[in-house]
Amino acid sequence: MDLTVLLVKGIIILVIFGITLLIATYSTYAERKVAAFLQDRLGPNRAGPWGLLQPIADAGKMFFKEDFIPSQASKWLFILGPCLAMLTALMSSAVIPFGDSIRFDNYSIPVQGIEINIGVLYIFGVVSLGVYGIMVGGWASNNKFSLLGAIRAASQNISYEIALGLSMIAILMMTGSLSVRAIVDQQASFFEWNIFTQPLGFVIFLTCAFAECNRTPFDLPECETELVGGYHTEYSSMKLGFYLFAEYINMFVSSAFVSALYFGGFHYPFMNEVGSALERSMGAITGHNIATAIGFVVFFGKIFFFIFFFMWVRWTLPRFRYDQLMNLGWKTLIPLSILNVVITGAGLLYNFKYATWAIVIVMVLMVIVSGARAPKREAIPQQV
Amino acid sequence: MQLTNRSKQVSNKEMTLAEKMYLPAIVGGLAITISHFFRKKPTIQYPEVKKYLGPIYRGHHILKRDEQGRERCTACGLCAVACPAEAISMVAAERKKGEENLYREEKYAAVYEINMLRCIFCGLCEEACPKQAVYLRHDLMVPVFQERDEVIYGKDRLVENMNDRYIRVANSEVQATPTEPSLTRAAT
Ligand code: SF4
Ligand code: SF4
Numbered sequence: 001m002d003l004t005v006l007l008v009k010g011i012i013i014l015v016i017f018g019i020t021l022l023i024a025t026y027s028t029y030a031e032r033k034v035a036a037f038l039q040d041r042l043g044p045n046r047a048g049p050w051g052l053l054q055p056i057a058d059a060g061k062m063f064f065k066e067d068f069i070p071s072q073a074s075k076w077l078f079i080l081g082p083c084l085a086m087l088t089a090l091m092s093s094a095v096i097p098f099g100d101s102i103r104f105d106n107y108s109i110p111v112q113g114i115e116i117n118i119g120v121l122y123i124f125g126v127v128s129l130g131v132y133g134i135m136v137g138g139w140a141s142n143n144k145f146s147l148l149g150a151i152r153a154a155s156q157n158i159s160y161e162i163a164l165g166l167s168m169i170a171i172l173m174m175t176g177s178l179s180v181r182a183i184v185d186q187q188a189s190f191f192e193w194n195i196f197t198q199p200l201g202f203v204i205f206l207t208c209a210f211a212e213c214n215r216t217p218f219d220l221p222e223c224e225t226e227l228v229g230g231y232h233t234e235y236s237s238m239k240l241g242f243y244l245f246a247e248y249i250n251m252f253v254s255s256a257f258v259s260a261l262y263f264g265g266f267h268y269p270f271m272n273e274v275g276s277a278l279e280r281s282m283g284a285i286t287g288h289n290i291a292t293a294i295g296f297v298v299f300f301g302k303i304f305f306f307i308f309f310f311m312w313v314r315w316t317l318p319r320f321r322y323d324q325l326m327n328l329g330w331k332t333l334i335p336l337s338i339l340n341v342v343i344t345g346a347g348l349l350y351n352f353k354y355a356t357w358a359i360v361i362v363m364v365l366m367v368i369v370s371g372a373r374a375p376k377r378e379a380i381p382q383q384v
Numbered sequence: 385m386q387l388t389n390r391s392k393q394v395s396n397k398e399m400t401l402a403e404k405m406y407l408p409a410i411v412g413g414l415a416i417t418i419s420h421f422f423r424k425k426p427t428i429q430y431p432e433v434k435k436y437l438g439p440i441y442r443g444h445h446i447l448k449r450d451e452q453g454r455e456r457c458t459a460c461g462l463c464a465v466a467c468p469a470e471a472i473s474m475v476a477a478e479r480k481k482g483e484e485n486l487y488r489e490e491k492y493a494a495v496y497e498i499n500m501l502r503c504i505f506c507g508l509c510e511e512a513c514p515k516q517a518v519y520l521r522h523d524l525m526v527p528v529f530q531e532r533d534e535v536i537y538g539k540d541r542l543v544e545n546m547n548d549r550y551i552r553v554a555n556s557e558v559q560a561t562p563t564e565p566s567l568t569r570a571a572t
Contacts, residue, residue, distance in 0.1 A: 040423055040425055316413045317410065317413060371401070371402050
């Protein structure tokens with residue numbers, strides 16, 4: 001590793017960091033726009049053209065709010081909470097492979113913060129650390145509602161991490177590696193994208209990702225109707241801003257993660273053909289770099305779709321009740337994901353990748369049968 | 385009484401598996417919301433685009449003059465009595481010789497003030513007036529004010545301008561307040 005490599009690496013890291021922050025900033029804007037459009041409104045459109053300066057206005061407002069620390073709060077932990085939330089949120093994007101590799105001279109540098117062979121484990125570690133930000137903040141506020149919110153966040157994250165991990169084990173079994181890049185590389189051809197080999201695992205993973213991000217329909221830690229503001233009731237100014245911002249970064253990271261794990265990351269159909277055509281016409285180095293850039297853009301397209309999907313779901317579904325949340329997590333998702341692992345393993349024994357479709361087919365059949373056997377609901381005409 | 389035919393009978397029959405799985409219902413819900421995403425938005429961009437509020441909208445007060453340009457108000461005080469917000473106050477004066485072309489009646493309002501902070505735009509003053517002197521315009525709103533001393537509107541701001549007479553047409557051609565540029569979809 002000489003200086004140039006280090007420099008390129010540093011630039012890549014900085015760019016990823018910057019992009020993460022930028023996307024999180026504009027997610028707040030996008031969230032409001034999407035919410036508005038889904039509700040037949042226009043959303044923010046006064047600050048700048050199409051309201052594009054809205055996030056800056058929001059941040060400015062946040063900065064000028066009084067930075068209040070309750071007198072009974074544990075002061076340092078109170079400050080540590082949002083910092084922890086922000087830190088863990090920012091750390092997790094390090095191992096996501098955003099593109100193939102950049103070539104120059106004789107070097108080939110992967111477009112990724114850091115390539116480690118236990119990337120999945122790293123993400124898991126950081127994500128489960130993320131709940132400490134909420135826990136610490138909620139507890140340090142010295143407020144019953146904050147504490148309740150924090151407890152909810154903790155138990156929810158712990159419950160859904162199991163199903164999240166189990167649904168991923170199926171993928172790890174198929175890849176045989178914990179490196180995110182290896183998982184992405186394994187999905188090079190279109191029909192080997194994990195969404196096609198692991199449809200059930202994808203649904204479980206997505207549901208758990210929603211729960212891990214504390215997004216609606218699983219945003220019970222900040223359920224206004226019951227808990228005032230949840231864990232950030234006592235927070236104001238930029239500390240609150242950090243919590244909200246961390247949520248959007250988490251959303252970005254989980255979107256990136258979902259697209260890397262299930263939607264082939266930076267791969268797109270006919271990628272090899274495009275890549276070799278570019279290399280032939282523009283030389284091995286430039287062509288390769290341009291192909292990488294296309295992959296990068298494709299990956300971000302996927303990420304944006306999932307960010308949109310997060311918002312779309314948020315403005316469609318109402319919040320779960322807490323017991324429903326726990327029932328769904330423990331009684332449905334965990335058994336299903338275990339079943340998924342078993343079936344995937346059985347399929348792999350016979351070198352058949354699409355085994356989990358069996359579960360899907362069986363479930364659809366069960367649904368049809370139970371729908372057909374269910375007593376017809378009689379619409380009682382209303383009393384006039 | 386049935387108001388719409390869209391009401392659904394609530395039932396507590398056991399859910400089928402499809403309903404327990406949530407997924408079909410979630411997909412249905414997502415389809416509904418995304419159809420709204422592409423719908424045309426009914427928003428009117430208020431300060432730039434204004435909606436025609438109809439000929440009976442109660443806006444800015446106006447003290448009418450008659451055809452010869454004489455003030456109609458006779459300072460009878462009925463509007464002030466009728467006003468539930470006690471927004472109107474006036475000082476009456478007797479018409480002098482030679483002022484017949486200014487005031488229609490022998491008594492007139494030397495001072496006529498409406499406190500726009502108190503006014504609730506109920507229009508009772510308009511109804512109470514026996515001389516058809518005070519009206520609430522349908523085409524002009526009282527502008528936003530920042531200072532307290534802008535709040536009390538005297539005769540200078542209330543009496544009708546003969547060059548720009550106010551006519552309330554029931555079938556108005558005016559589609560927006562004429563004082564504003566009627567921009568359509570200026571900012572989306
Ligand atoms: S509109 Fe109503 S509140 Fe306003 S001045 Fe007339 S009577 Fe009073
Ligand atoms: S505006 Fe009408 S009601 Fe009021 S004082 Fe004048 S004449 Fe009387």
